[in-house]
Amino acid sequence: MIIGNKNISNIKSFALSQIGASHKDYEICEDYSGSYQDDIMSIVCVADGHGDSRCVRANIGSQIAVEVGIQAVREFISNQPNIDLKDTKETDKAFVQLKSYILYKWLEKIKEHLDYNPLKDDERRLMDIEMQEEYERDGTIKYFPLLYGSTFILACVTNGFYFALQLGDGDVVLRTKKAYIFPMPEDERCVGNFTTSLCNADAIDSFRHFYEKGSPRALFVCTDGLKNSFAESKFLFLFLEKVGENVLESGEVKAVNDLSVFLDTLSEMGSRDDISIGAIIDIGE
Amino acid sequence: MGKYDNVEGIARRTMILFFLIDTSNSMSGTKIGEVNDAIEGVIPEIKEISASNADALIKIACLTFSTGIKWMYPNPVDVNDFKWSYVNAGGMTEMGKAFEVLNEKLSRNEFMAEVAGSYAPAIFLLSDGAPTDEYKEAIDKLKKNNWFKYALKAAVAIGDDADKEMLATFTGDDELVLTAHSPEALRKVIRFVSVTASKIGSKSSVSTQTNNAKQDDFAEQITEFNSDLIDSQNDNW
Numbered sequence: 001m002i003i004g005n006k007n008i009s010n011i012k013s014f015a016l017s018q019i020g021a022s023h024k025d026y027e028i029c030e031d032y033s034g035s036y037q038d039d040i041m042s043i044v045c046v047a048d049g050h051g052d053s054r055c056v057r058a059n060i061g062s063q064i065a066v067e068v069g070i071q072a073v074r075e076f077i078s079n080q081p082n083i084d085l086k087d088t089k090e091t092d093k094a095f096v097q098l099k100s101y102i103l104y105k106w107l108e109k110i111k112e113h114l115d116y117n118p119l120k121d122d123e124r125r126l127m128d129i130e131m132q133e134e135y136e137r138d139g140t141i142k143y144f145p146l147l148y149g150s151t152f153i154l155a156c157v158t159n160g161f162y163f164a165l166q167l168g169d170g171d172v173v174l175r176t177k178k179a180y181i182f183p184m185p186e187d188e189r190c191v192g193n194f195t196t197s198l199c200n201a202d203a204i205d206s207f208r209h210f211y212e213k214g215s216p217r218a219l220f221v222c223t224d225g226l227k228n229s230f231a232e233s234k235f236l237f238l239f240l241e242k243v244g245e246n247v248l249e250s251g252e253v254k255a256v257n258d259l260s261v262f263l264d265t266l267s268e269m270g271s272r273d274d275i276s277i278g279a280i281i282d283i284g285e
Numbered sequence: 286m287g288k289y290d291n292v293e294g295i296a297r298r299t300m301i302l303f304f305l306i307d308t309s310n311s312m313s314g315t316k317i318g319e320v321n322d323a324i325e326g327v328i329p330e331i332k333e334i335s336a337s338n339a340d341a342l343i344k345i346a347c348l349t350f351s352t353g354i355k356w357m358y359p360n361p362v363d364v365n366d367f368k369w370s371y372v373n374a375g376g377m378t379e380m381g382k383a384f385e386v387l388n389e390k391l392s393r394n395e396f397m398a399e400v401a402g403s404y405a406p407a408i409f410l411l412s413d414g415a416p417t418d419e420y421k422e423a424i425d426k427l428k429k430n431n432w433f434k435y436a437l438k439a440a441v442a443i444g445d446d447a448d449k450e451m452l453a454t455f456t457g458d459d460e461l462v463l464t465a466h467s468p469e470a471l472r473k474v475i476r477f478v479s480v481t482a483s484k485i486g487s488k489s490s491v492s493t494q495t496n497n498a499k500q501d502d503f504a505e506q507i508t509e510f511n512s513d514l515i516d517s518q519n520d521n522w
Contacts, residue, residue, distance in 0.1 A: 022340065053498060191431040192405035228298050228402035235294025246288045262289040269295045271402065272340055 008159050008215075012247055013042040014256050015278035018263035020225055022272040030150075031223050031274035032062040036070050041077045044278025045069045045154040048170060048223040050197060054131055054146050056123045060113060061106075061148030065198055068105040069154045069165070072098060077158055085161055085213050099165060099207040102152070106198055110148040119147075145199035152198055153221040157280045162219060163211035167203060169195040171227050172210075173240055175218040180237035183210050195224075218244050221278040229270025240279075247281050298341040300404040300487040301361045301396060302331065302479065305383055307412035307443075308349040312374040316413055316443055319468045323475035325369040330476070334483045335364050341404055341487035346396060350383035352376030361396055380412065380451075381420030384427045391432035405435035405499070407482030410455055411475070412440070415448035424454060437486050437503045439478045441465055460508045470514060481506050 015033035023029060030049035037043070047065040049058025076098050085091055124132050127147075135141055151168025164172040164183070169190040174183045185208050189196050196206035220240055230236045246255040263275045306320060328345075335343040344361035348354060349372050357370055387408075390396040397403045427433050440452035442464045453459040463478070465471035485503050 188431060192403060192435050194405065194431075194435050224402060229295055231294045231296035235292075238294070239289075239292055242288055242292070250288075258288055262287075262292070265289075266292070266295060269297075271298055 008040065008042060008157065010282050010284060011037070011042045011157055011280060012252050012283050013037050013044050013157075013278070013280045014252060015044045015046060015221075015276065016256055016260055016263070017046070017223075017274060017276040018260060018267060020272055020274040021264075021268040023274055028059050029274050030058045030062060031225070031276040032059070032066045033276040033278055034066040034070055035278060036074060041074070041156060041158040042280045043070050043073050043154065043156045044219075044221055044280055045152075046170065046221050046223050046276035046278050047153070048151045048168070048195075048225070048274065048276065050149040050151075050195070050199075052146075052149060054127050055149040055199075056119070056126045057110075057113075057147045058149055061110060061150040061198065064109045064113065064148065065106055065150045065152045068109055069102055069152060072102045072105060073154060073156050076101075077156070083161065085211065091211065095163070095165070095209045095211070096204075099167075099209065100204060102165070103198065103203055103207070106152075107145060110145060114144055114147070149197045149199035151195055151223070153223070153278075155219045155221045155278065155280060157215060157219060160215075161211060161213045162216055162280075163209060164219065164221065165207065165209045166221075167207045168197050169224040171220075171222045171224070171236075173220040173222065173237070174216055175220075175240070175244070177217060180240065182233075183212070184208055185210070215282060216280070217282050219280045223274065223276040225267060225271045225273030225275035226277060228273060229266050229275070243277070243279060244281050247279070248283055296342075298402045298404055299344055299361075300341045300483070301344045301346055301406040302364075302483055302486070303387070303406055303408040304345070304347045305387065305408065305410040306347065306349045306372060307378055307380070307414065308351040308372050308374045308376070309378040309414060309417075310351070310375050311378075311414050311446070312443070314374075315468055316471070317372065317374040319471045320411060320475065321369070321371045323472040324479070325371075326472075327476050327479045328364065328367060328369060330480055331364050331483045334480065334487065338484075338487050343483055343487050346390070348383055348387065350379050352379060354379065354382050354386055356386075377417040378412070378414050379418045380416035381418040381423040384420060384423035384455075388423070388427045388430050388433070391427075391430050391436075397432055404486060405437070406432060407437040407486040408433070408439075409475075409478050409482060410438075410440040410452065411443060412452065413443035413447050415446075415451060420451070424451075428457075435500075437482050437500060439463065439482065439503075439507055441471065441474045441478070443471060458504060460511065461504060463507070463511050463514060465514075474514065477510050478507065481510075 015035040017031040017033045019029035033046040047062035049062035155164040346361040347357035438456045
């Protein structure tokens with residue numbers, strides 16, 4: 001089956017981030033999110049900058065990750081109008097190239113950011129002693145990606161197929177005709193509050209993807225602050241069902257507004273972490 | 286009425302504090318009595334930590350091992366609902382079996398199944414002797430378990446007959462093995478480790494694979510406490 005680019009007019013998409021209850025004291029949301037939609041593709045992306053003391057620019061790292069990811073996928077879809085999903089070898093190869101390209105661009109952009117924005121005193125004070133000493137001695141940090149450490153999750157629906165990419169913790173949730181599922185293969189290195197990251201030297205090995213032909217009822221990407229706010233998966237799925245219903249009943253603008261208000265409460269009562277959600281929803285004919 | 290007025294199942298994250306307690310025959314008498322009293326006595330403090338810490342709810346799991354193993358409760362219990370059941374001593378020291386079942390429970394299909402993200406657990410091993418069963422294969426498997434790798438771990442050697450080398454293999458650092466030479470010291474160690482592990486383990490602190498700020502912080506506090514403990518102890522078992 002050859003998939004081509006056609007119109008996806010029934011799709012609505014949005015993404016938003018809400019600062020976590022435990023992050024309000026220092027007023028920095030380390031999550032970032034973004035979305036893009038045109039006539040042939042819908043993309044949502046979220047990223048969660050690490051709270052590790054050495055990741056002093058994690059909020060910038062997550063922003064760059066989202067921007068780079070969306071741009072890379074736009075180019076990917078535009079440059080490959082016909083993808084033969086039956087040829088799994090070639091399809092997987094294309095996804096490996098896409099993931100490598102995202103990592104390359106993320107590293108390029110954070111290096112550029114660091115070059116134009118040397119570390120300030122208050123940022124240096126936040127780093128551990130060894131990194132402070134390295135910066136004072138060498139004027140740079142050899143392992144600079146750690147400063148910008150972030151996870152990355154992106155989903156895309158284009159006519160005839162959909163896919164998601166993920167590096168680190170957080171979730172991709174797919175609503176099929178029958179049920180809600182987690183379609184992404186698990187990363188066994190994401191345990192407790194430990195996560196793999198764009199900043200890992202072996203990041204490409206942890207960069208996961210899945211793809212499927214057809215069109216989902218809904219596809220969500222969420223940073224870990226969302227799932228960590230619910231006692232069981234079924235409650236997360238019930239919540240996401242409400243998100244979808246609200247888009248259908250109230251329209252996209254009100255749905256996003258309602259969600260933003262509720263995520264503040266959810267973080268307070270649940271994970272206390274930043275929460276980001278990207279949603280691609282098929283609103284039907 | 287708002288769309289999200291009745292969202293169900295909102296929960297805090299959880300952190301499980303594991304007690305692994307040697308209840309072999311050599312623990313009989315004062316030793317097991319102190320362990321019972323000290324753990325029962327520290328539960329109200331852990332309740333307070335759990336109540337005042339909005340980051341995570343603390344749950345407790347207790348495994349005793351002698352000739353065979355036994356979980357005090359089939360699943361980890363919210364510290365607010367946890368009631369200590371006095372444990373008795375007698376039998377062999379089947380620590381290898383304890384490592385084996387701990388490894389089984391440190392899984393998303395078992396104790397770490399809560400979707401409201403489980404923090405890496407804190408695991409506290411108490412023993413006065415050496416394993417009487419084959420334990421090496423079990424501990425090798427346990428050390429490959431990711432939940433165990435990222436857990437806060439400490440052990441207390443009760444008296445000089447405890448196999449400290451094996452306890453250090455368990456914790457991964459001999460600085461995290463504390464020796465209690467007296468009932469008073471044992472009580473202090475149990476209180477300090479339980480409270481410190483609960484405080485640090487249940488706080489939000491996202492770390493990458495290359496840095497475990499919680500383990501570093503925990504090790505620092507245990508090491509400092511241990512040096513004070515060594516200075517103040519006389520052998521009194």
